[in-house]
Amino acid sequence: DAGVIQSPRHEVTEMGQEVTLRCKPISGHDYLFWYRQTMMRGLELLIYFNNNVPIDDSGMPEDRFSAKMPNASFSTLKIQPSEPRDSAVYFCASRQGTQTQYFGPGTRLLVL
Amino acid sequence: TQLLEQSPQFLSIQEGENLTVYCNSSSVFSSLQWYRQEPGEGPVLLVTVVTGGEVKKLKRLTFQFGDARKDSSLHITAAQPGDTGLYLCAGLYNFNKFYFGSGTKLNVKP
Numbered sequence: 001d002a003g004v005i006q007s008p009r010h011e012v013t014e015m016g017q018e019v020t021l022r023c024k025p026i027s028g029h030d031y032l033f034w035y036r037q038t039m040m041r042g043l044e045l046l047i048y049f050n051n052n053v054p055i056d057d058s059g060m061p062e063d064r065f066s067a068k069m070p071n072a073s074f075s076t077l078k079i080q081p082s083e084p085r086d087s088a089v090y091f092c093a094s095r096q097g098t099q100t101q102y103f104g105p106g107t108r109l110l111v112l
Numbered sequence: 113t114q115l116l117e118q119s120p121q122f123l124s125i126q127e128g129e130n131l132t133v134y135c136n137s138s139s140v141f142s143s144l145q146w147y148r149q150e151p152g153e154g155p156v157l158l159v160t161v162v163t164g165g166e167v168k169k170l171k172r173l174t175f176q177f178g179d180a181r182k183d184s185s186l187h188i189t190a191a192q193p194g195d196t197g198l199y200l201c202a203g204l205y206n207f208n209k210f211y212f213g214s215g216t217k218l219n220v221k222p
Contacts, residue, residue: 004154031208043155043200043212056209091154101210103154 004104006092012110018080021107024073025094033101034067034077035091043091049075082111115139116203116213124219125191133186133216135201142204144177144184149198149215191220 005024013019025032033048047057049069057067064083069075079086089108095101116137125131135144143162147155159168161177161184168175172195174187184201198217202210 042214043202045209045211048208050208093154100157103156105152106154 004092004094004102006090006104006107008107009105010108010110012112013082014112015083016081017111018078019082019086019109019111021077021090021092021109023075023077023092023104025075025092026096026102027073029094029096029102030072031095031097031101032069032075033093033095034075035093035103036088037091037106038088046077082109084111087111115205115211116201118199118201118213118216120216121214122217122219124221127192127220127222128190129220131188131191131218133188133199133218135184135186135203135213137182137203139203139205140181142181142206144181144204145202145210146175146184146186147200147202149200150196155198155200188218191218193220193222196220 004026007022030051034046035043036046037043044059046059047067048055052069065079067077087110089106091103091106093101093103116135119134143160145160146158148158149155159175161175164179164181166177172189176185188195196219198215200215201213205211
């Protein structure tokens with residue numbers, strides 16, 4: 001299995017632009033998680049889905065952030081408009097039931 | 113404010129030395145996990161502990177869950193350069209939400 005796939009791996013954008021991060025979970029996994037990692041705040045859960053349905057989005061920092069999972073093999077995290085403080089590494093992770101959670105390689109976002 | 117505090121934040125040791133990393137909280141967790149993360153990659157699960165007082169061993173790594181399920185430790189015996197990385201603990205606060213600790217960055221020098 002290819003593992004969790006994220007794209008792009010790196011993104012540099014200017015403040016005010018829209019940013020879309022993409023994730024393909026491991027096939028057969030029914031849970032998908034979006035995390036953000038910064039030096040200051042560490043690794044934080046933003047939102048998670050179960051069977052494509054958002055279950056808990058209490059970690060989403062602001063209305064500028066939105067996430068969707070249109071099908072079992074694809075999810076997006078969108079930031080509109082982006083701000084410099086959104087600069088971080090964004091991870092997607094997936095899991096089957098209560099089994100091990102597997103992380104993708106992350107998207108390193110820099111907002112100038 | 114971090115729900116889980118890890119100490120030390122940074123650790124630089126020589127190959128062959130022993131070390132212990134701590135993960136502490138005022139909250140009770142139903143389970144706790146330890147991950148290792150290497151630069152440019154996502155965290156990789158090392159172990160899950162569930163029962164208070166539980167001890168698990170993974171080669172030279174020994175993991176312990178506190179009796180009250182509020183804290184945990186990771187002990188590495190005879191550290192090797194390949195152990196270098198960021199070690200993260202994560203507590204399961206409800207059924208699906210893991211809260212991650214602040215992390216311990218370990219550097220093992222040859």
